[in-house]
Amino acid sequence: MWPGTVHRSFECGVREMINDQKVMFSAMQATGDLTLGNYIGALANWVKTADDYMSFFSVVDQHSITVRRKVSDLRQNCRKSLAIYLAAGLDPEKHCIYYQSHVPAHAQLAWILSCHTYIGELNRMTQFKDKAAKNESNINAGLLTYPVLMAADILLYQADVVPVGVDQKQHLELTRTLAQRMNNLYGDIFTVPEPYITKVGQRIMSLQEPGRKMSKSDENPNATVFILDDKDTILRKFKRAVTDSDRTVRFDRENKPGISNLMEIYSVATGQELSEIEAAFDGLGYGEFKLAVGEAVVKMLAPLHERYEAIIQDKTYLDNIIKSHAEKANYFAVRTLWKVEKKVGFPVHIR
Numbered sequence: 001m002w003p004g005t006v007h008r009s010f011e012c013g014v015r016e017m018i019n020d021q022k023v024m025f026s027a028m029q030a031t032g033d034l035t036l037g038n039y040i041g042a043l044a045n046w047v048k049t050a051d052d053y054m055s056f057f058s059v060v061d062q063h064s065i066t067v068r069r070k071v072s073d074l075r076q077n078c079r080k081s082l083a084i085y086l087a088a089g090l091d092p093e094k095h096c097i098y099y100q101s102h103v104p105a106h107a108q109l110a111w112i113l114s115c116h117t118y119i120g121e122l123n124r125m126t127q128f129k130d131k132a133a134k135n136e137s138n139i140n141a142g143l144l145t146y147p148v149l150m151a152a153d154i155l156l157y158q159a160d161v162v163p164v165g166v167d168q169k170q171h172l173e174l175t176r177t178l179a180q181r182m183n184n185l186y187g188d189i190f191t192v193p194e195p196y197i198t199k200v201g202q203r204i205m206s207l208q209e210p211g212r213k214m215s216k217s218d219e220n221p222n223a224t225v226f227i228l229d230d231k232d233t234i235l236r237k238f239k240r241a242v243t244d245s246d247r248t249v250r251f252d253r254e255n256k257p258g259i260s261n262l263m264e265i266y267s268v269a270t271g272q273e274l275s276e277i278e279a280a281f282d283g284l285g286y287g288e289f290k291l292a293v294g295e296a297v298v299k300m301l302a303p304l305h306e307r308y309e310a311i312i313q314d315k316t317y318l319d320n321i322i323k324s325h326a327e328k329a330n331y332f333a334v335r336t337l338w339k340v341e342k343k344v345g346f347p348v349h350i351r
């Protein structure tokens with residue numbers, strides 16, 4: 001249910017506007033092309049559950065500049081990501097799909113929250129420690145305050161549920177802490193969100209080093225399958241996937257990480273249980289199995305590819321969504337922001 005059907009009084013908060021529908025918020029960075037891991041672990045789950053909530057999905061471009069990258073790449077990746085969200089099946093009639101940087105309230109609330117966050121809390125974040133170690137020449141303040149901006153993303157929309165991978169759990173905990181801290185200090189401002197740690201597809205591993213998670217930025221071009229890879233590329237990458245010297249298709253994460261990873265991908269792509277897959281490929285070689293996995297992934301992504309092509313070529317359609325959804329998001333976000341600004345003592349807006 002969107003503005004137009006909701007109460008338009010400026011005095012009323014997000015909660016009242018949406019008639020107590022539960023809110024879901026999630027987001028992905030636009031730091032590179034989205035991967036099969038992003039699709040299975042995040043996007044596909046969003047699409048499945050989004051209709052049960054009032055849902056907001058953001059392309060968080062402001063988070064992306066914590067690491068230095070090429071300006072034109074970022075802009076292009078943002079557009080691609082948004083088109084992929086739509087092509088994957090998020091429905092712009094029902095859900096809000098927008099760029100973080102188009103909604104100023106994110107940065108504004110992040111400032112206020114950062115004045116309520118202890119440096120010690122941020123220093124403890126494992127993702128900060130990892131990223132700082134990887135970017136020694138650019139340990140900027142944004143890298144440290146990243147989780148505060150993330151908390152602002154979530155709290156602005158009074159989100160009840162936030163689907164995230166397990167690597168984001170600590171950030172969600174901090175978000176909850178900040179929400180509770182603010183509520184204790186100023187009275188009831190924020191909904192305290194529940195993380196929804198998605199289980200399926202959380203461990204889509206590199207096809208080349210199955211001990212590591214599949215990553216956007218892997219240097220080995222065969223390690224990562226991208227959502228937009230074409231058919232031949234996908235088949236080739238699976239064909240080259242690292243397996244083991246045993247010859248049975250059997251699930252055993254510890255001793256057969258490569259095959260187990262492929263089985264998990266195949267299971268998601270076809271809906272078959274691991275035991276069914278073991279039975280189906282009993283006595284067949286790895287070559288045949290790898291081909292089958294590649295083909296299943298191609299088939300799973302084919303409808304997305306088709307929609308993506310149509311969407312990315314329709315400039316007017318995409319631009320309209322970008323504009324109108326930024327307005328939608330602003331409409332909600334500003335209400336939470338003003339409420340917070342009032343509570344912390346800023347002079348009220350004259351309207």
Ligand code: TRP
Binds near residue numbers: 028060149154163
């Ligand atoms: N930090 C998240 C990631 O790297 C992305 C993100 C930013 C996010 N803001 C969010 C996820 C809010 C969920 C909710 O994956």
